[in-house]
Amino acid sequence: MSFDHLSPVLVEALTARGYESLTPVQAQVTEAEAHGRDLLVSAQTGSGKTVAFGLAMADELFDDGRLPFATAPLALIVAPTRELALQVSRELGWLYARAGARIATCVGGMDASRERRALNQGVHIVVGTPGRLRDHLERGALDLENLRVAVLDEADEMLDMGFREDLEEILDATPETRRTLLFSATIPKPIAQLAKRYQRDALRISTVGEDRGHGDIAYQVVTVAPADIEGAVINLLRLHEPDTAMLFCATRDNVRRLHARLVNRGFAAVALSGEHSQNERNHALQALRDRRARVCVATDVAARGIDLPSLSLVIHVEIPRDAETLQHRSGRTGRAGKKGTAVLIVPYPRRRRVDGMLRGARIEAEWMNAPTANDVRHRDQERLIEKLLAPVEHEADDLELAQRLLTERSAEDIAASLVRAHRATLPPPEDLLDAGQPPRRERGERFEREGGHQERGERGPRREQFDDSVWFRLNIGRRQNADPRWILPLLCRRGHVTKHEIGAIRIGPSETLFNIPLAIADRFAEAIQRSANADGEDDSGVAITPAPGGAAYPPRREKAPRDKAPRNTLGRAPGSDRGPRGPGGPRDKTERYKPKPYGQRSPRRPK
Incomplete structure (x- = not known):
């Protein structure tokens, strides 16, 4: 694709950067139809949208092909996170370097006084996060009266993070004649409302269908027992051995726990979350770029804007x-x-x-079992053989040492020692509790309710019900692929008990009942409450609660036969002062049915 329609200084920068053609989003925002108009752009992460809005706003910045003297900012780019703002600043830095652009970055965690000095000295472009930009605006350090173009990058994420008020205050302080470019991976209703308020006759551009980001990403879904999640992470890292991998967790606590687990197992890992300072985040990212660390454990927000060229695996x-x-x-x-x-x-x-989520996103994923320890060892052997058999030029010192080893040991002993030394440098794989998928319900199959899987005509082991026990309930059943093979480890982990302290397990269509000895029921209930989140569930969405009736689930007692009093011909028991119960007979209106208090009612029995 030709760059003739772009400014010469930008063409020089693109050529020096190695650009041979523009990406779809970059080509569409620089077409004649988009010239001078507000833009509402949907583009996936990694599609080159930073360079895209850098090219799109060039017409507003240049006067006769040159940038004017730097005074008040001409362009403002708002990004949701510090890392993304810094990345945008770097990208615009090389793109406008030959034009002599002065760019200031205003993000949280940095020296605010230094940022104010840079703004006072005059800049062409300001890149920042909503909170810090609003702070400079309220203090009078950021002057937006001469602003020509405003860009909102990752607008959907900024609204999700609660920056709507900050964005509105910043945009309200800009001239109405400004040009507004809004870039977002998706256009939900809040984004559409924001665009309707602050944009005029916006041109809608969407490249999601063209470069949705799936063509270069192979999606895989690994199904595991809830207790095997961290073990599956370790085996996946060992199986793929990526140059750089990123692991996503939902909370800071989970990031901290998984990072500690990986470091203890020998992985070179760093962590990124909201609890880390900017210096710590910079050191972590630099360690990933220098290959001193190969694994990054992060939350969604902390990983925004991170661009690592060697990143090949996301878990x-x-x-x-x-x-x-x-x-x-x-x-x-x-x-x-x-x-x-x-x-x-x-x-x-x-x-x-997850299946519904993938269908909604039109993502085709490969479903598979978690890699076992044997799978990892087999892959290690293949990698070692490939590495040793690769043609290399040996140094004279290495050949001399090899000859010396051959005089003292056989070639087989030397090769075995080499393999052992190589394995010692690798973190050992994990033995998973259940490496296979749970059994699928098919016609003609029967499932053992009290102990495990039972095929047609077979009888599996049964777990005995305790006499003095309390019943608990799980919010999963056969419809959720519940199976004792992974339910039992889950109960042991959540309740801090052994498998011998768990009695019968009864799996129903949408719930599972199990009983615990009465002596440890209180301790078990406290343990599952401590290991649950605010919704009463664990990380996998499984909730454990006392079953209705609780201790009323032991076997039914035999009721003693009750003698029936003879009745007279009028339907009235001897000695009774009530009238006959026959049709049309009078009834004593003063005697009404009175229900028993709630605590005296008989508990319901399970169907």
Whole structure:
């Protein structure tokens, strides 16, 4: 594609950067139809949208092909996170370097006084986060009276993070004649309302269908037992051995826990979350770029704007809240035409939710079992053989040392020692509790309610019901692929008990009942409450609650036979002062039915 329609200084920058053609979003925002108009653009992460709005706003910045003297800002770019703002500043830095543009970055965690000095000295472009920009605006350090173009990058994420008031105050302080460019991966209703308020006759551009970001990303779904999630993460890292991998968790606590687990297992890992300072985040990102660290554990917000060219594997340790978050996370890899892999780790009870999410996002994913320890060892052997058999030029010192080893040991002993030394440098894989998928319900199959899977005509082991026990309930059943093989480890982990302290397990269509000895029931209930979140569920969405009736679930007692009093011919029991009960007979209106107090009612028995 020719760059003739672009400014010469920008063409020089693109050519020096190695650009041979523009991406679809870059080509559409620079067409004649988009010239001078407000733009509402849908573009996926990694599609080159930073350079796209850098090219789109050039006409407003240049006067006769040159930038004017730097005074008040001419362009304002608002980004949701510090990392994304810094990345945008770097991209615009090389794009406008030959034009002599002065760019100021205003983000939280940096020295605010230094940012104010830079603004007072005069800039052409300001890039910042909503909170810091609003702070400079209220203090009078940021003058937007001469602003010609405003850009909102990742607008959907900024609204999700609660920056709507900040954005409105910033945009209200800009001239009405400004040009507004709004870039977002998706256009939900809040984004459409924001665009309607602050844009005029906006041109709608969407490249999601053309470069949705799926072509260069291979999606995989790994189903595991809830207790095997961290073990599956370790085995996936060992199986793929990526140059750089990013693991996504939902909360800071989960990031901290998984990061500590990986470091203890020997992985070179760093963590990114809201609890880390800007210096800590910069050191972590620099370690990833220098290859001193290969694994990054992060939350969704902390990973915004991170661009690592060597990132080839993304693992969703916790399921994304929606399809947009899934695409944002996965978009960290498969950038600029490079191939990447995105793996979702899905506990068995969440299979249907993830399946619906993938269908809604039109993502074709490969469903598979978690890699076992044997799979990892087999892959290690293949990698080692490939590495040793690769043609290399040996140094004279290495050949001399090899000859010396051959005089003292056989070639087989030397090769075995080499393999052992190589394995010692690698983190050991995990032995998973259940590496296979749960059994599917098919016609003609029967399932053992009290102990496990039971095929037609077979009888599996049964778990005995305790005599003095209390029943508890799980909010999952056969419809959620509940199976004792992974329910039993889940109960042991959540309740801090052993498998011998769990009695019968009865799996129903949508719930599961199990009983615990009465002596440890209180301790078990306290443990499951501590291990649950505010909604009463664990990370995989499984809730454990006392069953209705609780201790009333032991076997039914035999009722003693009750003698029936003879009745007279009028339907009245001997000695009774009530009238006859026959049709039309009088009834004593003073005697009414009185229900028993709630505590005296008989508990319901399970159907």
